[in-house]
Amino acid sequence: xxxxxxxxxxxxxxxxxxxxxxxxxxxxxxxxxxxxxxxxxxxxxxxxxxxxxxxxxxxxxxxxxxxxxxxxxxxxxxxxxxxxxxxxxxxxxxxxxxxxxxxxxxxxxxxxxxxxxxxxxxxxxxxxxxxxxxxxxxxxxxxxxxxxxxxxxxxxxxxxxxxxxxxxxxxxxxxxxxxxxxxxxxxxxxxxxxxxxxxxxxxxxxxxxxxxxxxxxxxxxxxxxxxxxxxxxxxxxxxxxxxxxxxxxxxxxxxxxxxxxxxxxxxxxxxxxxxxxxxxxxxxxxxxxxxxxxxxxxxxxxxxxxxxxxxxxxxxxxxxxxxxxxxxxxxxxxxxxxxxxxxxxxxxxxxxxxxxxxxxxxxxxxxxxxxxxxxxxxxxxxxxxxxxxxxxxxxxxxxxxxxxxxxxxxxxxxxxxxxxxxxxxxxxxxxxxxxxxxxxxxxxxxxxxxxxxxxxxxxxxxxxxxxxxxxxxxxxxxxxxxxxxxxxxxxxxxxxxxxxxxxxxxxxxxxxxxxxxxxxxxxxxxxxxxxxxxxxxxxxxxxxxxxxxxxxxxxxxxxxxx
Amino acid sequence: xxxxxxxxxxxxxxxxxxxxxxxxxxxxxxxxxxxxxxxxxxxxxxxxxxxxxxxxxxxxxxxxxxxxxxxxxxxxxxxxxxxxxxxxxxxxxxxxxxxxxxxxxxxxxxxxxxxxxxxxxxxxxxxxxxxxxxxxxxxxxxxxxxxxxxxxxxxxxxxxxxxxxxxxxxxxxxxxxxxxxxxxxxxxxxxxxxxxxxxxxxxxxxxxxxxxxxxxxxxxxxxxxxxxxxxxxxxxxxxxxxxxxxxxxxxxxxxxxxxxxxxxxxxxxxxxxxxxxxxxxxxxxxxxxxxxxxxxxxxxxxxxxxxxxxxxxxxxxxxxxxxxxxxxxxxxxxxxxxxxxxxxxxxxxxxxxxxxxxxxxxxxxxxxxxxxxxxxxxxxx
Ligand SMILES: Cc1cc2nc3c(=O)[nH]c(=O)nc-3n(C[C@H](O)[C@H](O)[C@H](O)COP(=O)(O)OP(=O)(O)OC[C@H]3O[C@@H](n4cnc5c(N)ncnc54)[C@H](O)[C@@H]3O)c2cc1C
Ligand code: SF4
Ligand code: SF4
Ligand code: FES
Numbered sequence: 025x026x027x028x029x030x031x032x033x034x035x036x037x038x039x040x041x042x043x044x045x046x047x048x049x050x051x052x053x054x055x056x057x058x059x060x061x062x063x064x065x066x067x068x069x070x071x072x073x074x075x076x077x078x079x080x081x082x083x084x085x086x087x088x089x090x091x092x093x094x095x096x097x098x099x100x101x102x103x104x105x106x107x108x109x110x111x112x113x114x115x116x117x118x119x120x121x122x123x124x125x126x127x128x129x130x131x132x133x134x135x136x137x138x139x140x141x142x143x144x145x146x147x148x149x150x151x152x153x154x155x156x157x158x159x160x161x162x163x164x165x166x167x168x169x170x171x172x173x174x175x176x177x178x179x180x181x182x183x184x185x186x187x188x189x190x191x192x193x194x195x196x197x198x199x200x201x202x203x204x205x206x207x208x209x210x211x212x213x214x215x216x217x218x219x220x221x222x223x224x225x226x227x228x229x230x231x232x233x234x235x236x237x238x239x240x241x242x243x244x245x246x247x248x249x250x251x252x253x254x255x256x257x258x259x260x261x262x263x264x265x266x267x268x269x270x271x272x273x274x275x276x277x278x279x280x281x282x283x284x285x286x287x288x289x290x291x292x293x294x295x296x297x298x299x300x301x302x303x304x305x306x307x308x309x310x311x312x313x314x315x316x317x318x319x320x321x322x323x324x325x326x327x328x329x330x331x332x333x334x335x336x337x338x339x340x341x342x343x344x345x346x347x348x349x350x351x352x353x354x355x356x357x358x359x360x361x362x363x364x365x366x367x368x369x370x371x372x373x374x375x376x377x378x379x380x381x382x383x384x385x386x387x388x389x390x391x392x393x394x395x396x397x398x399x400x401x402x403x404x405x406x407x408x409x410x411x412x413x414x415x416x417x418x419x420x421x422x423x424x425x426x427x428x429x430x431x432x433x434x435x436x437x438x439x440x441x442x443x444x445x446x447x448x449x450x451x452x453x454x455x456x457x458x459x460x461x462x463x464x465x466x467x468x469x470x471x472x473x474x475x476x477x478x479x480x481x482x483x484x485x486x487x488x489x490x491x492x493x494x495x496x497x498x499x500x501x502x503x504x505x506x507x508x509x510x511x512x513x514x515x516x517x518x519x520x521x522x523x524x525x526x527x528x529x530x531x532x533x534x535x536x537x538x539x540x541x542x543x544x545x546x547x548x549x550x551x552x553x554x555x556x557x558x559x560x561x562x563x564x565x566x567x568x569x570x571x572x573x574x575x576x577x578x579x580x581x582x583x584x585x586x
Numbered sequence: 587x588x589x590x591x592x593x594x595x596x597x598x599x600x601x602x603x604x605x606x607x608x609x610x611x612x613x614x615x616x617x618x619x620x621x622x623x624x625x626x627x628x629x630x631x632x633x634x635x636x637x638x639x640x641x642x643x644x645x646x647x648x649x650x651x652x653x654x655x656x657x658x659x660x661x662x663x664x665x666x667x668x669x670x671x672x673x674x675x676x677x678x679x680x681x682x683x684x685x686x687x688x689x690x691x692x693x694x695x696x697x698x699x700x701x702x703x704x705x706x707x708x709x710x711x712x713x714x715x716x717x718x719x720x721x722x723x724x725x726x727x728x729x730x731x732x733x734x735x736x737x738x739x740x741x742x743x744x745x746x747x748x749x750x751x752x753x754x755x756x757x758x759x760x761x762x763x764x765x766x767x768x769x770x771x772x773x774x775x776x777x778x779x780x781x782x783x784x785x786x787x788x789x790x791x792x793x794x795x796x797x798x799x800x801x802x803x804x805x806x807x808x809x810x811x812x813x814x815x816x817x818x819x820x821x822x823x824x825x826x827x828x829x830x831x832x833x834x835x836x837x838x839x840x841x842x843x844x845x846x847x848x849x850x851x852x853x854x855x856x857x858x859x860x861x862x863x864x865x866x867x868x869x870x871x872x873x874x875x876x877x878x879x880x881x882x883x884x885x886x887x888x889x890x891x892x893x894x895x896x897x898x899x900x901x902x903x904x905x906x907x908x909x910x911x912x913x914x915x916x917x918x919x920x921x922x923x924x925x926x927x928x929x930x931x932x933x934x935x936x937x938x939x940x941x942x943x944x945x946x947x948x949x950x951x952x953x954x955x956x957x958x959x960x961x962x963x964x965x966x967x
Contacts, residue, residue, distance in 0.1 A: 059638075060703075062747055063646040118728045121718035121781065123740050126733035133733075148740060154645065155743050162717040175704075199696070228640040262618075264643050335737065343643065346662055349617060458629035501633035504600045507697045510633035 028054035029423035031208035035061035038387025038408035039214035040160040045416030047170040056174040069153025070267035072145035073405040075110035083107040094396025095539035099575040139298040150339040183431035190382035192431035201505025209428040210419035217388040218523040222363035223465025224263030232516040233523035235389035248368035250530035256302040258362030268401040271295040279314040290586035297586035303361035320358035376415025386415040397539015454497030485528035595688040616666025636698040647746030652688040657753035657811040690753035710769040721783035742775040751808035763797040767808035767818030774821035
């Protein structure tokens with residue numbers, strides 16, 4: 025049985041950073057990912073990463089922007105940690121080799137981003153996530169003596185010991201289909217978000233909420249699951265993202281009449297208001313008939329100087345050209361709000377600890393909560409790195425302290441049996457996995473999106489519960505062992521359905537409008553009753569609800585205007 | 587919505603049978619991708635059809651494959667364009683007009699379109715010591731470096747490790763031990779990085795490895811295959827040039843070969859090498875030679891230093907081959923580009939000067955050759 029002190033599940037930025045931090049403490053580390061690490065979704069982050077590193081900027085200012093951006097649902101102690109440690113993290117990355125953009129003096133240069141009071145976003149052209157992730161992977165290769173990599177291994181479940189502590193995981197080696205039990209003194213989940221439960225989404229096909237669901241199934245608490253971010257600038261149809269960097273560089277949003285409509289919604293920050301604000305403004309324009317016939321508004325990047333476009337926004341020149349047939353340097357491109365980010369997730373403290381001893385979570389899978397009701401652009405990469413590092417370090421500390429127990433074969437056998445059962449389903453015994461996934465995605469996008477109301481969410485919840493039943497008999501074609509993606513798809517469907525159910529339950533519960541949760545039947549923010557987190561835990565009939573306090577240190581809730 | 591037929595080279599390792607072809611009918615918008623078509627076939631007809639994919643947006647590097655014989659990304663190739671190419675090929679007697687999809691070349695196939703990248707790609711990436719080796723302790727704040735140097739290496743940082751270049755590389759076909767385009771582009775990312783302290787050692791290593799930088803035959807395939815504009819051949823040329831500058835002896839005389847090569851092009855406009863004219867200067871028809879703008883750009887990427895070397899009298903051109911002369915004004919245009927390149931001493935880097943066909947901005951910045959430079963877009967396809 026492969027045995028490590030610390031085992032990291034997921035090799036995006038959060039996972040890789042956690043693994044490197046744990047290895048620094050001299051413990052044995054394994055990192056396991058269902059795709060090759062550099063294929064992880066952190067690649068997609070184009071815009072950049074925030075830190076108050078410029079002279080004249082301060083971490084308090086960054087923290088306040090984040091608190092306000094979160095619509096006061098973010099925990100201020102966690103936000104303070106993130107913003108205070110951000111500058112050091114950027115310098116660390118720079119020293120490892122990230123090719124951050126330089127100003128004329130050859131020092132680190134910044135760009136402006138939405139919801140921020142200063143230009144504090146550091147970037148590498150518009151491949152920031154990719155550049156950072158490839159550099160971390162370089163470090164993993166460098167440190168292959170102390171970090172074992174399991175590339176293309178799929179985690180199916182967490183293994184628990186008799187004391188209710190997490191002591192390992194059950195996995196499938198995708199290359200040959202063998203099931204393997206791993207033993208670890210601490211397991212860190214860094215499995216990314218759940219965007220694939222919505223369609224369309226900016227998220228990659230692998231973002232199926234695996235970590236959130238696996239943790240939920242063993243009793244971990246989830247938090248803020250209703251908070252799903254819709255990004256203001258995505259391409260209709262496929263959901264590809266046009267980075268906020270475009271607006272940071274000065275691009276305008278126009279309705280079909282050519283009006284810069286943000287004047288009416290956020291007269292000061294205009295296009296650079298918080299994402300929830302901009303998405304609602306766009307959706308309102310579209311709903312009230314001022315959008316284009318294809319249900320979009322326009323993003324005009326032609327106002328940005330061409331040289332600047334090529335230097336800093338090249339990726340979206342390519343996205344425009346290859347995926348929308350539009351030359352963004354010459355004409356506006358049609359965009360709409362689209363599913364983008366999971367603010368909620370596995371509830372953790374500032375060291376990544378969940379309510380289950382031995383189980384940690386970091387990155388988009390986790391909810392610390394630094395994003396609260398709405399994540400600011402370029403704060404997510406920061407979240408993955410800061411809390412990835414802190415989880416790795418704390419998990420290593422735990423591994424040094426405790427004896428650890430071996431997971432029982434029972435966990436492995438149960439997973440094997442469930443996979444055998446899926447493979448044994450006869451063709452035609454039920455629906456195809458792909459059909460159920462399709463219905464789930466369109467349902468969530470129609471009912472649990474920018475504007476929500478009780479009837480819609482309730483309807484979505486009922487559909488999700490029906491789909492959960494149908495998933496039990498959904499059949500697959502591939503019965504083999506080698507690279508059986510069909511089996512993995514069926515397992516991922518189960519994860520997505522858990523995620524969707526939790527989102528619906530929490531969205532129904534929160535009877536107010538805050539951040540990404542806008543209830544047309546409760547259009548106001550209600551601090552009196554709802555300045556609190558909604559926590560969910562698996563019960564017999566679905567998620568059970570409880571509440572927890574929002575940590576408020578120095579910033580009292582105020583009305584939020586941009 | 588339109589109907590397409592895709593013909594996929596399949597291999598099911600557990601069936602006991604060899605590879606075979608299977609056709610799938612799909613219907614989707616022409617602007618959607620070949621990957622979308624494959625996923626539709628997988629969703630509707632056969633879930634065992636296997637292909638690595640994740641981002642759908644040419645970012646993650648999962649979906650390298652050959653489409654109508656050309657290496658690239660499934661998610662970045664529009665199905666409509668793939669169909670047009672298939673039909674064009676059929677009109678000159680190659681294929682039956684259906685889109686042909688195969689796994690990448692130069693790699694063992696595991697299942698359907700899934701190849702073994704570990705043994706052919708990642709081992710070679712690890713071969714070039716792919717991490718920064720700075721000198722001493724890091725500074726208190728950031729390393730202060732030339733802003734352009736970061737933009738310069740960002741071109742090789744743009745690599746998504748998809749393997750398309752490896753799949754298409756002619757040298758790799760002849761010499762499987764060739765370090766190859768992707769790994770050498772990765773090597774340039776460190777050699778070009780002013781923070782790295784081992785530049786000379788790296789260059790020495792890559793120059794003396796018989797499968798190193800002089801093993802590339804300038805076939806341009808990797809440049810055409812690369813979905814991210816990394817232009818691996820360019821990075822290899824830069825490595826060679828830097829090795830030359832460092833005075834590193836080239837065991838195979840490849841550096842001299844390169845100088846001669848550049849000189850011939852300057853004089854005559856083209857070079858009678860089998861692969862080169864095919865890929866870069868002609869569209870296959872003799873007598874109609876016209877330099878492709880893209881190909882010329884790639885060549886001049888390596889020029890400025892070479893001119894310097896020529897002036898310092900280091901050139902002994904010892905290899906002159908018979909060649910075709912360019913017709914009409916094309917020859918003068920090539921010369922003009924050379925002069926411009928020499929004058930401006932600049933690198934051609936997409937992050938600095940933008941995409942092909944976007945001259946306005948670049949001219950305004952003084953980065954683009956004058957507009958009378960030859961522009962034969964289709965030759966570059
Ligand atoms: C298009 C786009 C642009 C963005 N731009 C920005 C930006 O500019 N700035 C910013 O700060 N943020 C941005 N974000 C958000 C940010 O990229 C993500 O939130 C962040 O990268 C998540 O990182 P992660 O490490 O948590 O997860 P990921 O990078 O998603 O990694 C998840 C890992 O978990 C593994 N995994 C998942 N399930 C399993 C399983 N069952 N078994 C084994 N392994 C598993 C995967 O293989 C993968 O390695 C953007 C997001 C998108 C979609
Ligand atoms: S140019 Fe060189 S590296 Fe590129 S494909 Fe040809 S031989 Fe390979
Ligand atoms: S250089 Fe280009 S083709 Fe080669 S692996 Fe990198 S991105 Fe792919
Ligand atoms: S699916 Fe990511 S590159 Fe094609």
